[in-house]
Each structure stands twice: as C-alpha cells, then as structure tokens.
Amino acid sequence: MIERTPKLDLFCHALLIAGIAAICLPLYYAVVAATHTLDDVLLVPMPLLPGTELITNLKAALAKGDLGRQLVNSLIVSIGVTTGKIAVSILSAFAITYFRFPFRMTAFWLIFATLMLPIEVRIVPTYAVAAHPLQPLGWLLEETGLRGLVERLSGWDVEAVVKWSLLDSYAGLILPLTASATATFLFRQLFLTIPEELLEAAKIDGASPMRFLVDVLWPMSRTNVVALSVILFVFGWNQYLWPLLITTDASMATAVIGLAKQMPGAAEAVPKWNVLMASSLLITLPPVLVVIVLQRWFVKGLVDSEK
Amino acid sequence: MIKRVNFAKHKPLAFLLLAPQMLILTMFVFWPAAQALVQAFMVSDPFGVRSTFVWFDNFKEILSSPEYFNSIYRTAIFSTGTTVSAVFFGLLFAVLVDRVARGKTAYKLLVIWPYAVAPVVAGVLWLFLFHPLYGAIAFMLKQGFNVAWNPLLDGGDAMLLVIVAASWKQVSYNFVFFLAALQGIPRSLIEAAAIDGAGPVRRFVSIVLPLISPTTFFLLVINIVYAFFDTFGIIHALTQGGPGGATDILVYKVYADGFLGLDLGLSSAQSVILMIVVIGLTVVQFRYLERRVKYAD
Numbered sequence: 001m002i003e004r005t006p007k008l009d010l011f012c013h014a015l016l017i018a019g020i021a022a023i024c025l026p027l028y029y030a031v032v033a034a035t036h037t038l039d040d041v042l043l044v045p046m047p048l049l050p051g052t053e054l055i056t057n058l059k060a061a062l063a064k065g066d067l068g069r070q071l072v073n074s075l076i077v078s079i080g081v082t083t084g085k086i087a088v089s090i091l092s093a094f095a096i097t098y099f100r101f102p103f104r105m106t107a108f109w110l111i112f113a114t115l116m117l118p119i120e121v122r123i124v125p126t127y128a129v130a131a132h133p134l135q136p137l138g139w140l141l142e143e144t145g146l147r148g149l150v151e152r153l154s155g156w157d158v159e160a161v162v163k164w165s166l167l168d169s170y171a172g173l174i175l176p177l178t179a180s181a182t183a184t185f186l187f188r189q190l191f192l193t194i195p196e197e198l199l200e201a202a203k204i205d206g207a208s209p210m211r212f213l214v215d216v217l218w219p220m221s222r223t224n225v226v227a228l229s230v231i232l233f234v235f236g237w238n239q240y241l242w243p244l245l246i247t248t249d250a251s252m253a254t255a256v257i258g259l260a261k262q263m264p265g266a267a268e269a270v271p272k273w274n275v276l277m278a279s280s281l282l283i284t285l286p287p288v289l290v291v292i293v294l295q296r297w298f299v300k301g302l303v304d305s306e307k
Numbered sequence: 308m309i310k311r312v313n314f315a316k317h318k319p320l321a322f323l324l325l326a327p328q329m330l331i332l333t334m335f336v337f338w339p340a341a342q343a344l345v346q347a348f349m350v351s352d353p354f355g356v357r358s359t360f361v362w363f364d365n366f367k368e369i370l371s372s373p374e375y376f377n378s379i380y381r382t383a384i385f386s387t388g389t390t391v392s393a394v395f396f397g398l399l400f401a402v403l404v405d406r407v408a409r410g411k412t413a414y415k416l417l418v419i420w421p422y423a424v425a426p427v428v429a430g431v432l433w434l435f436l437f438h439p440l441y442g443a444i445a446f447m448l449k450q451g452f453n454v455a456w457n458p459l460l461d462g463g464d465a466m467l468l469v470i471v472a473a474s475w476k477q478v479s480y481n482f483v484f485f486l487a488a489l490q491g492i493p494r495s496l497i498e499a500a501a502i503d504g505a506g507p508v509r510r511f512v513s514i515v516l517p518l519i520s521p522t523t524f525f526l527l528v529i530n531i532v533y534a535f536f537d538t539f540g541i542i543h544a545l546t547q548g549g550p551g552g553a554t555d556i557l558v559y560k561v562y563a564d565g566f567l568g569l570d571l572g573l574s575s576a577q578s579v580i581l582m583i584v585v586i587g588l589t590v591v592q593f594r595y596l597e598r599r600v601k602y603a604d
Contacts, residue, residue: 002501009407016403019396020417023475026432029443033435045446092328098313099321107325114332116589117340120536120558121581124565124574125339125346133334176335179328192310199312209314238425240540241562256425260544263431273441280428287423292416299419302483 027284033277034058041274057278066250067279070258075286077173077243077254078236082229084178090221093187094213098199115181119242127245130166130176138162168252173243177236182305183228190224191217227301230294234287255283340582346575358572365576374552375560375577382556385470386534393474393530394523397481402511404482405489415486422479426472426540433472434458434545458546462553465546469554472545473538480533481526488522489515521595528592535584557581 033041036051062068095101096108119126129135138158141147147158166172194217202212240256247253253261259279291298314320347365351358369375404414421429436444439457448454458464492515500510539558542548548555548563555563561581565574 002498005507008507012403012406013410016400016407016414019400019403020414023418023421023478026429026436026475029436030432042441046441046443088328088331091324095321095324096309098310099317099324100309100313100315101318101321104309104321107329110332110337111328114336116586117336117582118536118585120539120561121578121585122336122339122343123562123578124571125342126335127566128342129335129339136338175331179331179336184328196310196312199310203312209317209320234423238423238540240425240427240543244543245566256427256540259425259431260427260540263544273435276431277435280431284424284428287425288420291423292420295416295419298422299483299487302422302480303487 030277030280033273034281036274038272038274053274054278057274058282060272060275061278061282064275064279065258065262066253067255067258067282069251070253070255071282071286073170073173073252074237074255074283076170077239078233078287080170080174081177081236081239082232084174085180085183085232086225086228088178089180089183090187090213090218093184093191094209094217096184097188097191098209098212111179111181111184114179119176123241123245126176130172130246132162132164133166134162134164166246168247168249170252172246173252173254177239177242183232186224186228186305187221190221194220223297223300224304226294227297227304229301230290230298231301231305233290237287259283343575343578343582346571347579349575350572361572365572366580369573369576369580374555377552378555378557378560381466381552381554382535384466385473385538385554385556386531388466388470389473389477389534389538390527390530392470393477394481394526396474396478397526398485398523400478400482401485401489402515405486406507418482419479421476422483424476426476426538427544429472429476430469430541430545433468433475437464437468437471460550462550465550465554469538469541469545472541473534477530477533481530484522484526485519488519492518524595525592528588528595532585532588535581535588557584 029046032047032050034057035054036047037053037056040047040051092107092111096104138147138161141150141158150156151158166175198216199212202216207215237254238256239254240260243254243257244260247257250258250261259276262276262279346358348360348362349358350361350364400414400418404411404418407414424432434442436442437456437458439445439455439459442456445456448456456464458468496514496518497510500514505513535556536558538556539562542554542556542559543562546554548559557577558581561574561577564570564577568574
C-alpha cells in the first residue's frame with residue numbers, strides 16, 4: 001500500500017459491492033423465480049426472497065422438452081469438441097515445429113487463415129456440406145464416369161454413400177468445430193520454448209517421433225492443456241449457431257438450443273417463467289462450476305489463447 | 308520457425324499428423340468459404356437447381372437495399388454500445404479489485420462467472436428482468452419513473468436490452484485482461500509518482516492509463532469482433548432482429564436471408580462482405596500484436 005486512504009478504500013469496496021450486486025442480479029432473480037410457483041412469480045411485484053418450490057420446478061424443467069437428454073448431449077458435445085480440438089491441434093503443432101517437409105509454411109498459413117473465416121460468415125454453405133459431406137465425391141465420380149467402375153469394384157451403392165449426412169448426429173455437432181487455429185498456435189508457441197537438448201537426448205536414446213511426443217512433449221504441455229480445456233469446454237457448451245442449424249430433432253439438440261426453443265414468443269399468453277428459470281439454472285450450472293472451480297486455470301487459458 | 312534439431316527423415320509422418328486438421332479445415336472451412344465466394348456472384352432459382360453467373364449484381368442489390376443499410380446502422384449502434392460499456396465496466400472492476408486489499412479472491416470470482424453463461428441464457432435472464440409484464444426492472448421503471456418499458460414493441464428498448472445482455476457477458480473477459488495488465492505495472496513507477504505528490508486519480512490518469520493502453524486497444528478489437536459475431540444467440544433468442552428490424556445486426560441478417568428467406572446469392576454476398584470485415588479486424592489485431600512484441604524486447 002502506497003498511502004493510507006481509508007475513505008477511498010471504503011468507497012472502492014462500496015462501489016465494488018454495488019457493481020457485483022448488479023452483475024449478480026439476473027442470477028439472483030432467476031433463483032427467486034425458480035423457487036416459486038408460477039402464481040407467485042406472476043405477482044406484481046414479485047417476491048424478493050427465494051421460496052421452496054425449487055425441486056418441483058427442476059423436475060418440471062427436466063420433463064419439459066427433453067432437457068435431461070439435451071444436457072447429456074451438451075456434455076458429449078463440449079467434451080468431444082474439447083478433446084478433439086486439443087488432439088488435432090497438438091498433432092499439427094508438433095508437425096509444424098518438429099518436422100521439415102514441403103508445404104510446411106503453407107500448412108501453417110492455411111491454419112492461420114481460418115481465423116478469418118468464422119462460421120458466422122459461411123453459414124449456408126457449411127450447412128450444405130454437413131448435410132451431404134460426400135457430395136463432391138459423388139459429383140467427381142459422376143463426371144469422370146468412374147461411378148460404374150467403383151460400384152462394381154467395391155459393391156457400394158454410390159447413391160447411398162453420397163446421401164450420408166451429418167445432420168442430427170454427434171459427429172455433425174462436433175467435427176466441424178474441432179479444427180482450431182488458436183489452439184494450434186498456443187501449442188506451437190509452447191513447443192518453440194522447449195529446449196532443443198531434449199530432442200537431442202531423446203534421439204540419442206533412440207526415441208521415435210511419436211514416443212518423443214507422448215513421453216516428452218505431452219507431459220510438458222499438461223498445464224496448458226488443462227487451462228485450454230476450461231476455455232474450450234465453456235466454448236463447446238455455449239455453442240449456438242452451429243447446433244441450431246444442424247439439429248432438427250429435439251432429442252439431438254443441445255441444452256442451450258432446447259432453452260432457446262422454449263423462449264416465449266411475443267404472442268404467447270403466459271410463459272412458465274418459474275420452469276424457464278429452473279432450466280436456465282440447470283444449463284448454466286456446469287460451465288459456471290467449471291470456471292469457478294478451475295478459476296486459476298481459466299484465467300491462464302483465457303490470457304494464453306489470445307497471445 | 309522450426310526446431311534446429313528435428314525429424315527430417317520422417318516426412319510421411321508429418322503429413323499424417325497434419326491430416327486430421329487439414330481434412331476438417333478443407334471440408335468445413337475452405338470448401339464452404341469458397342462456395343460462399345462463388346455463390347455471391349450467382350443467382351439461383353428458388354429450388355436451387357439452376358444458377359447463373361451475374362457478376363456483381365448481388366452486391367449491387369444488397370448495397371442498394373434500405374434493409375441492409377438499416378442492418379449496418381443497427382450493427383454500428385449495437386457494437387459501439389456493447390464494446391464501450393463492456394470495456395468501461397471491465398476496466399472499472401479491474402481497477403477497483405486491483406486497489407482493494409481485502410476480499411480480492413471473492414470479488415474476482417463474482418465478476419468472472421458470467422463469462423461461462425451462454426449468450427442465450429444471458430438473454431433469457433435479462434429479458435426476465437426487463438419483461439414489460441413480469442420484469443422487476445420494468446416494474447421499477449414504471450412505478451418510479453413512469454417509463455413504459457417494452458422491448459417487445461419498442462425498437463430502442465429492444466436495442467438497449469440486447470446491449471445490456473451482450474455487454475454483461477463480456478465484462479468478465481475484459482476484467483481478466485485489465486487486471487492482468489494492471490498487475491503487470493511496476494510498483495516503483497506508482498511509488499515514484501506518489502512521492503512526487505500525485506494522488507490516486509492523477510496517478511491513474513497519467514501513469515496507469517497510458518501503460519495499459521495496448522491492452523485497451525487489443526480489447527476494443529476483440530470486443531468489436533465479439534459484438535459482430537458472437538452475439539447471434541442473444542439476438543436470435545430474444546428479438547429475432549425485431550421489432551421492425553431494430554436489432555437486425557449483420558450476422559443475424561445473413562442467417563435470416565439465407566435460411567429463412569432462402570436467398571442464397573444475397574446471403575452469400577453478405578457473407579463475403581462480413582469476411583472482408585473479419586479480415587480487416589484480424590489484420591488490425593495482428594499489426595498491433597507485432598508492435599506489442601517489439602515493445603517487449
């Protein structure tokens with residue numbers, strides 16, 4: 001402390017508490033609404049303290065619109081996206097920093113370029129690809145006249161193979177989100193700081209590239225992996241646009257999409273706010289818990305992934 | 308950059324290691340992006356069977372439509388409002404938390420958690436507070452100030468609601484970066500200024516603010532990107548671009564024209580315009596990053 005300023009300190013605390021009250025207000029109100037019956041929630045003004053109906057409302061929330069199943073879907077998607085992104089990025093960062101091969105820099109710049117092509121700017125064509133990922137292949141076979149030959153050799157029905165679709169599937173929810181320029185850069189930066197002597201030593205010991213990756217690089221990246229996982233888990237859990245497009249079946253939707261589908265339209269008479277708020281709490285709890293419990297890692301991950 | 312010591316003899320393995328990332332990128336990023344680029348110059352019939360090449364007609368149409376200009380205008384208001392308030396409050400909280408001696412950890416935790424809330428949930432929570440019939444804040448506004456608040460009917464109210472929800476979520480992000488920047492300022496500088504008789508406010512304006520200006524600039528860019536692209540969920544769930552196009556931001560319009568209006572050519576032309584915006588923002592961000600690296604040396 002540079003100087004004693006008790007009055008200013010008190011003012012800072014007061015301002016902080018007021019600000020935090022404002023930040024937490026929506027959450028508090030959600031809790032209040034989620035613990036009352038609908039009649040109480042619709043009272044004007046609404047009750048100010050939490051009630052006793054939490055369990056009933058949570059049960060109603062889980063029963064409504066397949067939310068239980070959707071929470072499981074969200075968990076699968078966010079864990080899938082997290083592990084997928086980390087695996088794919090570690091492998092490519094390893095290739096780019098430790099191997100000398102043609103088109104190395106091309107690969108690097110291609111990955112870099114994806115930073116400039118977020119899903120939001122290529123919505124419709126990406127959806128078309130996910131609907132029929134093998135369409136170009138079918139077109140190629142058709143145009144080159146190889147279709148008959150391939151069908152005879154493999155015994156596959158090309159028509160059926162080309163019709164294969166990623167809509168309403170976990171693969172469709174996860175795969176398109178698994179490439180990551182940021183994660184690749186993060187691991188590349190990390191690998192560049194690892195002393196050259198480690199690889200020299202590993203080579204003298206006769207380690208293969210994969211052995212070096214698994215036994216030297218992986219253990220050294222562990223803290224970064226944890227930090228990044230926190231960010232990616234939240235990212236995966238809160239995905240909106242992509243799951244909205246690729247799922248039509250309520251049982252394949254993620255929890256966030258399920259909630260959006262329950263939103264009261266302007267025309268609807270009286271939405272069940274208490275149940276809606278109970279759903280919101282259920283959906284918010286997992287990512288918020290992850291961030292709070294792993295706060296230190298979260299801050300590290302956030303700062304690291306923007307370098 | 309490449310390691311001096313490397314696996315030069317294992318070229319096939321290198322390609323194999325890159326394959327998963329490249330495959331996904333080609334299939335779900337480059338191929339669709341290329342298609343958007345091609346579609347932007349085509350007009351297809353409603354069934355998507357035939358399409359004809361029309362040069363810049365789609366761009367001409369989009370850039371002469373009043374709806375698109377409305378969308379640009381709304382995006383400007385929305386992203387300015389969101390960025391300014393999120394950066395301001397992020398900085399305010401960071402300065403306060405950096406200053407207080409007691410309760411730092413608890414304060415930090417209570418500011419950080421909204422980062423983990425999904426944009427849609429943020430929207431739902433704020434809508435509930437602001438709802439004209441049931442919302443607590445709407446009720447107070449009506450009782451206390453006689454303001455008839457209705458984001459479902461009034462465009463300005465709706466815009467304010469989405470800005471509040473969007474910036475509420477982003478404050479925690481800015482807070483984390485500002486706090487890191489504040490804690491990186493050498494104590495000796497602050498102490499020297501204090502010895503020269505500068506009070507807390509003077510020290511903040513003349514020393515702290517200039518020293519964290521790189522972080523501020525970086526966050527401004529990041530927040531603009533956030534407001535442009537990551538807020539789709541809030542708009543889609545809360546206002547659907549309405550009422551009367553009052554919250555029809557660019558990203559939402561691409562989606563609405565492409566998926567609900569089924570006009571591929573127009574939607575793709577908008578996609579291409581958005582791509583140019585992202586490329587511009589990314590270039591600005593990286594030029595700044597280069598400079599920051601130089602400062603660090």
